[in-house]
Amino acid sequence: MNFWNDPLKIAADWLTGVFTGWGMTPVAANVLIAFLGTLLLITILMVIDIFLVWIERKIVARFQDRIGPNRLGPFGLIQPFADIIKLMIKEDTTPQGADKVVYNLAPMLSMMSVLILWAIVPLAPVMLGVDLNAGMLFIIAAGSIGTLSIIMAGWSSNNKFSVIGAFRQVAVMISFEVPMLAVMLIPTIFAGSMGLNDIIQSQNIWFFFLSPLAALIFLIAAIAELGRAPFDLAEGESELVAGFNIEYSGMKFGMFYAGELLHAFTFGGFWAIMFFGGYRFFGLEKVSPFLAIAVLVFKAMLGYWVIMWVRYTVMRIRIDQMLAFNWKFLTPVSFVLVMVTALMNALLKGADGWLYVTGMILSNVIVGWVSLEIARSAAKQERERIEGPKQVVEAHH
Amino acid sequence: MTGEQVIFLIVGAVTLLSGFMVVTVRNLVHAALWLVATLFGVAIVYTLLNAGFLAVVQVVVYIGAIAILFIFAVMLTRREAAETGAPLNNNWWVGALMAGLTFSGLVYLLQTWSGFSKTASTIPSGFDAISQLGAALTSPQGYVLPFEVASVLLLAALVGAVYLAFNKK
């Protein structure tokens, strides 16, 4: 057991020695070490968050055929730090008539709900916060706290647009949690456990290949949960100015904004963990935990890239279209997918590896194709109802 | 006093305080938020009892769905936040008397209960609660029938809600 293989255990043992040498009981030393570990992880996350701001601005610029910030530091790398300093020295105003306690609590809860997600993310086989055996539901629980914070923010601002924006945002978020929960059942079925580390360990074949439709539905639902385009009606600048965070400025706004970016990165990480093997890469993770972390961060960045790509490519969707899409298309499709996956899993359980994979992929493709055909014919019926049946144009000689 | 007992006392006190605030605060939205605090306290108590799955389910269902429902109901039907009237009516002393009698009766009855001095047996490591729950929910000797009846119950709730909303429309 050397430093490259198991750095956390070595550090923890050394620190325990130091603390018990100072006269603390082993239990208190453990708690203190856990506290320091938490502090370290969250500090690193906040630093990553700062660079996510830079990444986001550079990438949106490239998508829009411009350069992005490039004045402060090489390639504009100092830009996020300047942003933070600007946000910190802004005046801390509270709009008149706002509910002070709730107004100030909302951004803190919003950021907290994102940070606690990293307690269960497995960074490496031996380096993870907690291997909760209810990991999947913990993700949703943290999402509920985030939803609560948005309602608190919207209501307490004493502003009509804020209230409307918050309600719409929360309606979209809770609606899209249903297909997300249903699709999260599928890695659970494959892995036989709800713990994220178990899901990674049982991905000898990436679950993306076993169930591509599930990965796709999870991505769509996650983008809606994050409140990013094309589902960002609540923040649509041309419609509701800034939604629930109209009245927020300074560091409180910074918490919402940075929290949203970190949330997107975290969900890129979860997409990678659930469907793309997490920190695994053909055995590379057994070499050293640092390589495993690097693999995970790389895959999370790829997931974040896909989320950003979707944001800067697709148009915004109207709220009734969003909700209809969720309740009338995604939810039935995801539940049918769960049933089909459970059935195929039971039928093909003892079968050969290749047969299993092919059977699963085929079932996914069939479910996806059938649902698209149904949606297409329903859309055609709707179009004909609105426009009248297509007249057959006779060819004039 | 082990650390666990200290944590339990603190969490219990905070939960009880939040529950008290739910019923005494004048602002309804604040009451809903105190309810969220109470439910969260209950979730922490579940974790102290080693029921991790149940704690997470408590947060997901109660705070993520039911509390949101309460908050929607309060926010969408109230014109001003503080307009609730007096929380106490004239006969509050009857309520206090009944509550006091019930509490002292319970304390008297529970004085002789042996459970207060026993500590719960430790759960063996490797005990996979969720797996056992899954096995229990699907085995014919287990809880298969209540499992299916639960789905029918949820269906009844959905149909009832639709019926009520449909009538009002």
Next chain:
Amino acid sequence: MNEWLYVGLFFIVGLIIPVGAIAVGWLLGPKKPNPIKQSTYECGIEPVGESWVQFKAQYYIFALVFLVFDVETVFLFPWAVKLGQLGLFAVVEGIVFILILVAGLVYTWRKGMLEWV
């Protein structure tokens, strides 16, 4: 129990960091409140009427339907965990569970409760 203690520590530290950041912002910023600055934003004009929006029943109905499906999927998670080791009986049973609730969704759809307007 130890693992939940770690989660609790994450909650506490995760709350301290934003509180700290906002507190730093409060300390460093100027404090010059005046009524114009603190008036609520309404696209550049004075706010008209109260900040209360018309009750839209649809929000509540979506939240209700979400509640039912939330509880349903919570029931399905233990089923999914054990599915690998159980036979076809468990699969059929879970499918019946899901079908009953999909029937509920279809009923809600046909009654027009899933429309936004």
